[in-house]
Amino acid sequence: MTPTLRVQEPGLLTTVQDLGRPNAISSGVPPGGAMDRFAHSAANLLVGNDVGHATLECTLTGPHLVAERACLVAVTGADLEPRINGEPVPMWTSFFLAAGDRLTFGTRTTGARAYIAVAGAFEADRWLGSVSTNLMAARGGFHGRSLKSGDVLTNAWEPRKPAVSGRGLVEHQRPGYDDHTLHVIAGPHAKRLSPEHRSLLFSAPYKVSRDADRMGYRLEGPQLVTSGDELLSFGLVAGAVQVPPNGQPILLMADHHTAGGYPVVATVVSASLPIAAQLLPGDDLRLVEVKVERARQMRKALESALESLRTF
Amino acid sequence: MKIPPARTGHRLRIQPLGDTALLAELGTRLDTALNTRAIALAAALKKRRDVRQAVAGYASVTVHFDPDLATHDSLAAAIKRLAAKHPPMAEPGRLHRIPVTYDGPDIEAVSTRLGLSPEKIVELHTRPIYRAFLVGFVPGWAYLGPLAEELALPRRDAPRTQVPAGSVAIANRQTGIYPLPTPGGWHLIGRTKVKLFLPDSDPPCLFRAGDRIKFFSSQG
Numbered sequence: 001m002t003p004t005l006r007v008q009e010p011g012l013l014t015t016v017q018d019l020g021r022p023n024a025i026s027s028g029v030p031p032g033g034a035m036d037r038f039a040h041s042a043a044n045l046l047v048g049n050d051v052g053h054a055t056l057e058c059t060l061t062g063p064h065l066v067a068e069r070a071c072l073v074a075v076t077g078a079d080l081e082p083r084i085n086g087e088p089v090p091m092w093t094s095f096f097l098a099a100g101d102r103l104t105f106g107t108r109t110t111g112a113r114a115y116i117a118v119a120g121a122f123e124a125d126r127w128l129g130s131v132s133t134n135l136m137a138a139r140g141g142f143h144g145r146s147l148k149s150g151d152v153l154t155n156a157w158e159p160r161k162p163a164v165s166g167r168g169l170v171e172h173q174r175p176g177y178d179d180h181t182l183h184v185i186a187g188p189h190a191k192r193l194s195p196e197h198r199s200l201l202f203s204a205p206y207k208v209s210r211d212a213d214r215m216g217y218r219l220e221g222p223q224l225v226t227s228g229d230e231l232l233s234f235g236l237v238a239g240a241v242q243v244p245p246n247g248q249p250i251l252l253m254a255d256h257h258t259a260g261g262y263p264v265v266a267t268v269v270s271a272s273l274p275i276a277a278q279l280l281p282g283d284d285l286r287l288v289e290v291k292v293e294r295a296r297q298m299r300k301a302l303e304s305a306l307e308s309l310r311t312f
Numbered sequence: 313m314k315i316p317p318a319r320t321g322h323r324l325r326i327q328p329l330g331d332t333a334l335l336a337e338l339g340t341r342l343d344t345a346l347n348t349r350a351i352a353l354a355a356a357l358k359k360r361r362d363v364r365q366a367v368a369g370y371a372s373v374t375v376h377f378d379p380d381l382a383t384h385d386s387l388a389a390a391i392k393r394l395a396a397k398h399p400p401m402a403e404p405g406r407l408h409r410i411p412v413t414y415d416g417p418d419i420e421a422v423s424t425r426l427g428l429s430p431e432k433i434v435e436l437h438t439r440p441i442y443r444a445f446l447v448g449f450v451p452g453w454a455y456l457g458p459l460a461e462e463l464a465l466p467r468r469d470a471p472r473t474q475v476p477a478g479s480v481a482i483a484n485r486q487t488g489i490y491p492l493p494t495p496g497g498w499h500l501i502g503r504t505k506v507k508l509f510l511p512d513s514d515p516p517c518l519f520r521a522g523d524r525i526k527f528f529s530s531q532g
Contacts, residue, residue, distance in 0.1 A: 022365045022376065026354075027515045028448045028491075128514060136492070137451060137511050188327035188335045232342060233446055233455060235367035235374030237333045259369060259448030267330035270379075292384060295331035299379065 003068040004118055007151040011105070013059040016122055016141030017115075019052050020254065021130035030255040031238065032132040032140070035113055035214060035277035038175055038302055039077030043117035045309035046074035046094040046167050048159060053121035054131045056147070058114045060280075062105025063147060065116075067097035071155075072119040072165060075103075078111025078177075078278055093168035094119075111177055111278035120155035134255075173305035175274040180285040182251075182272045185295060187241065189263035192226040200224065201241075201265060202289045206249070210281045214255040217279065223247035226263045233261040239268035239276070241287065251276060271298035324395055326388040332379050336391050337372045342458060342485060346371040347445050349395070351522050356394050362387065368521055370445050370455070405444065405523035408506075410489070411530035412438075412480050416500035418468075422482070425465060433501060434529050436460045442487060444523040452491030452509030454519040459485045471497035478503045480527070491517070504530075 007014075017040060020033025034040035034057055041051035056063070062080040074094040075082045082089050083104050089095055091114075097103060105114070124131035124141050133141030142151065190198060206221035224247045236242075240252045242262040251268065253276065266287055268276055279285060290298075325337040336353070339346045350368040357366035357375055362382035367374045377387055414434045423430050442456040449455075459482055467483045472495060475481070479490040481498035490496055491508035508518050519525065 024516070025365060026367050026447060026521070027517045028451045028453050029516060030451075127511070128516060137509075137516075139511050185328050185330055188325070188329065188337070229340070232340065232370035232372070233448070234335060234337070234369030234372040235448065237329050237374065237376065239330050257449050258367070259446055264329065264335075267328070267333075269331045271331075292328060292331055296379065299331060 002154065003152045004071050004120075004122075004155045005065045005103075005153045006068055007063055007147050007149055007153070008066055008102070009064040009149055010147040010151070011058050011063040012061045014063045014147040015057050015133035015135070016054050016124045017057040017132045018054050018130055020132050021128045024128040025235065025258045028258050029128060029137070030134065030215070030258060032134055032255055033130065034115065034132070035254050036077050036115065036274040038274040038306070039113070039115045041306055042092065042169055042174075042309065043074045043076040043115040044121070045306060046076070046092070046169070047072050047117045047119040048164070049117060049119065049121050051306070053117070054124045054141070054156065056116040056122070058105070058116065060108055060112060062114055064105070065103045067099055067101045067103070068152070069099045071097050072159070073097055073103065074117050075114055076169075077114040079109045080114045081106030081109060082114070090168070092174065094165050096165050112280045113277055118153075118155065119159035120157050123154040123156045167309065169305060169309060173308065175271070175302065177275055177278050180275065180279065180283060181288050182276055182285055183269045183290045183295065183298065184241065184266040184272070184287045185269060185292060186289060187264040187266045189226065189228075189231070190265045192228045192263045193224060193265055194227075197224050198265075201249075202287055205284050205286060208279050208281050208283045208285065209248075212279075212281050214253055216250050216252045216256055217276075219249045219251060219285075221249075224249060224265070226265070228263075231261045231263060233259045236260055236264070237267065239270070239273055240264045241266040241268065253277070269295035269298060271295065271302050274302075324392065326391055328384050329374065333374060333376045334384055334387060335372055335374050336388075336395070338395065339371045342370060342445070344443055347443065348522070353391070353394055357391070360390070367448070368446065405520070407441070407524045407526065408519065410504050410506050410525060410527050412502040412504050412527050413530050414502040416479065416481075416502045418499040419501045422465065422499050422501060426463065428462065433463065436463050437482070437487065437501065438527045438529060442525045442527075444519045444521055444525060447517060447519055447521050450492060450494055451511075452517040452519075454488060454508070454517075454521075454523075454525075455486055456488050456525055457486040459487050461485070465499060467497040468499060471495055475500065476503070478505060480504055
């Protein structure tokens, strides 16, 4: 395949991601994949790819990329001020790059992670059923590592659908990234909290600590005390809110440990995970309890937003 | 969503883990029979179209499901039916024999705390055939046990920030081998050259849940 994009500057942490490797969980390998699955999927659909194709996840500062040939791209997720040849371009909208065009990023205005998709997707290493990058194992994605200056990205295939630029997703169809309310369903061990601590968990402000990465976020806020015997280790999921003995909750994210024995007092619903993925150390958040039916409605709203991008 | 006890007499608790997963707890004891049932239940659930992934814990199964095909309630009913059945006769897990050099940095401290000689520790650690109860936490890690009661110690107060790969460790009634250099709070009693995490194999780990592990001293 011919080169598509050349990496002039990689940004802080830019990795190839897809929807992860759920089948590897039983080997202790984190499921991985894009932290913000909505933004990742939307970027792919905007350029005519399938939701499971490879995108670039760009953390806090975007890369500087040069088009080696004409291609259709889209940028979604955090607003890191994308520009073509210095001119701002809208996010959540597909646009063409001509050979030689520079796609760069300015200053972050909102969120933590932006996603870049290119029509025809990125060629990447497949490991245990997924091209998402696992940095610990140095497998998957772009040779198992984050991008570096001088890397050359190639298309996985020639775009299969006719390229259409200017496709977009209007604001009300996107997750409300500015509202840091994470909706949660009470966890299997919520009863280990006293009624007072349970209402604290679901009402008090928490803050993302400095200890926050793709594995998870340690939260700062009211200390929670759980009662009962030590639990036997069990399988964990992204979005689970664990309470370790020090009482400061941990929110598990895409590269989470696959098993553990701390009580899980709440789980962030799938429709709120994109919002969690865009949080930064120092950001305030609230955990608000919802029932399964409300979580289903929220998930359906995001699914139909993505569905609207398939009908072009 | 509480489910009455299954016929086998164990208490089955099924509760949501968010909107697309649930946790089915078969019991609360470290018990080979419970673990066998958990592994069998996970295998049966994996065959269902509405189940994306089922992962056995010590005495539980975490089920990731397709929310367009199943609800917590429909899946809980299916789990209740499956758990009430007699599990199929479990095949004995594969047997791994693991050579260990018992010169870990904690062997003397463990010896002092337990009042056992290092030779006795080796004898007690190499005597049983352990079961891999659960593969997880980090790639290739397996929780092995049960460890002899005489060797039971709580975890170290201060975990090490870096434990070398291949370290053989004990804590409470469990033992294990660190597959990768990671932080760790267990007592390091030895080391092995056997590779636990095999990134270019599928599955990428040596041990699978239900396997049997026998340690022997490579010093003879």
